[in-house]
Amino acid sequence: MPLPPSPPRLSIGAVAGKTVPRLADLPWLIGYAAAFAAAHQAAAGWGGQGFYSLLYPAAGVRLALLWSRGPRLTLAVMATELIVQTIAGIIVPGQAGWLTAANGVARPALTYGIVVWLVRHVAARSQSSLGVAPMPLGLAAVTAPVAATMAALPWTLFSPELTGVSGLRQTVASLTGFVVGDLLGVLLIAPPLLWVVHAWQYRPRALHRPTLRQLAGLAEAAVVLGAAIAASTLLAEIGLGVPAAPALLAVAWIGLRFGRTAGWCAIVIVAAIVLPFTATDLPVAERLALHMSLASIVVVGYLAGSFADAQARAQSDLSRRDRMLFQAERLKTLRAMSVAVIHEISQPLSTLAIEAKHLHEITVAADPDIAQTAALIDRKAAALSTLVRRLRRFGGRSVDEPSALPLSALVETVTALTRAEARAARVVVEVSPIDPDLVVFGQEIELAQAVVNLVRNAVQACDGRVALSAHQNDDRVVVMVANRCPDRREARPGMGVGALVARAIVEAHGGTVERVTHADGTICATLSLPRPGAET
Amino acid sequence: MTLPANQPDRAAVYVVDDDHDLGAAVARLLCRHGHAAEPFLDPVMLLSVYAEAPALCIVTDIMMGDLDGFGFADRVRMIDPAVAIVFMTAWPTTANAVDSVRRYGGLDYLEKPLDETRLLSAVDEGVAWSRRQRSIRARTAALSARERQVFDLLVQGHSNKAVADILGLSPKTVEDHRAAIVAKTGTNGLAQLIALAR
Known part of the structure; x- marks a missing residue:
């Protein structure tokens, strides 16, 4: 949410x-x-x-x-x-x-x-x-x-x-x-x-060019509406008045099936047939009755279309979130697996590297063919050892316990990570000088991710300027990301998930994330974390 | 300080790892470099026999079954404070690295796959340190309680007279104690005594 x-x-x-x-x-x-x-x-x-x-x-x-x-x-x-x-x-x-x-x-x-x-x-x-x-x-x-x-x-x-x-x-x-x-x-x-x-x-x-499915939909709508108009005309011809029910059903059907654009088009067609009649000298009661029928058709058609669109949108939001959750779960599993794999490999690799080096050393004077093979094995084992050590430093970082992090270093990481995106969006990220003594306690990569998400949201929503600052407030350390938002507040795809992740991370660190919209249109995301040592 | 391989007093080094192959490989590597190294699969077993055959240096894994490397280091130090310990691990963390050196007196903290050069130099350093510790202990072990007091004050830079004043002895007695200390520790002067005390 x-x-x-x-x-x-x-x-x-x-x-x-x-x-x-x-x-x-x-x-x-x-x-x-x-x-x-x-x-x-x-x-x-x-x-x-x-x-x-x-x-x-x-x-x-x-x-x-x-x-x-x-x-x-x-x-x-x-x-x-x-x-x-x-x-x-x-x-x-x-x-x-x-x-x-x-x-x-x-x-x-x-x-x-x-x-x-x-x-x-x-x-x-x-x-x-x-x-x-x-x-x-x-x-x-x-x-x-x-x-x-x-x-x-x-x-x-x-x-x-x-x-x-x-x-x-x-x-x-x-x-x-x-x-x-x-x-x-x-x-x-x-x-x-x-x-x-x-x-x-x-x-x-x-x-975009209409797809086959859209054409089929169009044909279906045309058949439904055509049948309804034909039925109404037939009934009117044999002197049963002008019944609205067939058109009402057809428009409701089209709205529910194909959304509000299609619903509105159907409404316009019905109105175009009815309105020329009523502009003439019909008695007021008859005109009123016709327009009331038309109004009910229009209301039903438009609401049915709106409802269908809203449902479709809610459904796509839901499936997008499902996909993201699934993706996050997969990444989590993958990371746990890779850390385990690195550990499992490093144990036998240690033995292998030691023995390969020994083999290399004792075969220097042996048959050149054997010596060459031994040298190659040794070199490859050594290269693999280096690789495993480097991989562990990169991916296994979060097996590390949380530690005290200078906020200035954290903000530096964040600006480095978001610089490219901000530049592409032609946004200036202004970082106020941060007190070098300001320290938070937590997992560096996760906290950096949280702030990065807030900055990215601000960059996407702002009009060219994002302010990033940090200060101490009693026993809390507060990081603020502020941006001015232009009038249109349409949700962009992907918005909300970043904030969700940021909030989950910060709450796991005992903090809070709040978003406040000020009267002048400034949106301010405030990330507040407990100051280390404040609770003792 | 590396001992030649043919020298009879090869340094005893124990390698503790619950991976038998790795323990044996490290032990063989150390043997090739002039140590009398022996692999152990179980730290508890090693503790039970350690008092009879102390080593100069122990290379131990940290993540092991019942008793981890840190617990093992604490217990082996109670038996023998003069043994050098080198840690190795497949799950390196910054916190453990700091602890292993500051709290458990480790000489080094090695990440698997092992860097061979670093392992060898750590073990060499450990053997040298342990030898020095043992020789100091051996030489000062013979001192009487009073000689020990005089020794401690002398190495802090006090003169004979000052030591006599502090302990309430006559300068002549202090002189005698000092002669005994020099004889028992095999040193020839204050400078060597101070070096011994470090």
Whole structure:
């Protein structure tokens, strides 16, 4: 298990400071304003009384922005939407009811931000498969529209005259329209936007050619979806309405089988068939019913896909760890074996070397052929003896008892071992001068390995600078590895295992490893060991 | 100091190793280099007969069955403090290397496969050291208790008069003791006495 992140320290000042957008966010917000305005206009085709639209892609753009840039932009997003709607003439400051309009515009943005923050917060602490990516995004995409509708409920109930909706039937219809429109907008628009952002940040090396298995999957999905659409069309033709069940089952099947990309593609196909119908002059009730069916298909398809992806990811994490454990176990056995082999060899080799040398000495004057053979045996036995001694020094080191190690020498070893990798990653490892009297007690190779792992993690995650320092703190010796982390906190392959090994080693030495993320983005791994002699 | 092979007083050296072949090979090697070496498989057996036939030097393995090399060294020193001990091992560790020299009075700590030159020079050194120890012991063994006291003070650099003051004797008596000491140890002067005491 990777080290748990420490809970962020919350204070009013810090929160207020964080919600102010940085300069780097401005292009995003400007792009968002344009996209929001365009998406808002495009949605008008599916409008109706009491709700703006039954398909609201602007909500998808909003969620995509909040998800990729973080919920800290909530207030900025809210302000952007207010500005856009003011320019569009929906909010006219000073006119009667303009505050209600502004409230109606600001509320969804705020709710979306809160939902994204909550989902991320809960997912980071979750032990279940709901916390495994991309499940949190799926949850946020479904929860945010529902939450935004819930937030609108008090206004529609207690001030119906403000929203122009009256009566229970109209209220329910209005809210249903709202939630259906947002759900469709979010689930159809947010995933592709997020894929584009992700692909832009982590440029894929090359588009790989589809394999035979993928082609077979594609064929299977096409057959399933085609059959479902055919069944629905047939049922509609013979006057049984437009049943959603076949498409629902097909989309769920595709999502579970092939993940969320395939699920989303299936959703888009279904939506592309249904939406042109509903943009015409259908009665509101029929349109609402169709969009509700579509929304349930979309939700089921996307969640099923997300779930399948999360399962696949958890499974691959698990098998990677299994392989590593297996590898570590094999290495351990191999080392024990080689130490034993060296010992077993050195005993008879001693005899052999002594006797070979003697044979060589007494045959110097003998037949040249015999002398030559004896000399060769002697030379080879001597060479083998040297080899065994050297091997033992290299591999059998840890049969040595733990000893007192100057920390400065340990850190020197670590920097020497990590220099090449740091240079390749164009990272400077800064080592503060270390008190030459600072000593720890332990096995040199293991402790060096632990610090090397922490430094390597820092090198992989940092933005060009890693600070390595050591000091004494009461009866502990503390080694700190600090790096500043850029915003993206995607887990890289292999991360976590190094920290795991480091922690196991340090705990075996009676110490601890902690990782703290400071407010300024600095990540600090602290390795603390008991000072020798402190406990007596 | 290497003794010629044909000399009758070849130094007795014991080789203790639970690997019979290695013990025999080392013993034969030492025999070829002028020692009267003998291999022993079991340190306990050697201890039981050691008092009757003490050696000048013992080459012993550290990892052995019931009694390890260090335990064996302690017990053999109780019988004979003047024997030189050389350790050898197939499991070398820094801690053992330090212990073997500091705590168990070993002359050297040899890693298997053995470095022959180093083994031979360690044994030669051990034999020489042991011979010197034995001769000192032999020569000072004849001293009486009072002569021993005078000897100890003299070699610390005290004059006859000072020794007389410290022991409460007359300078004349000290003079007599000193003459007896020189006669018994076969030395001819204070310088040789001091050399003997080292």
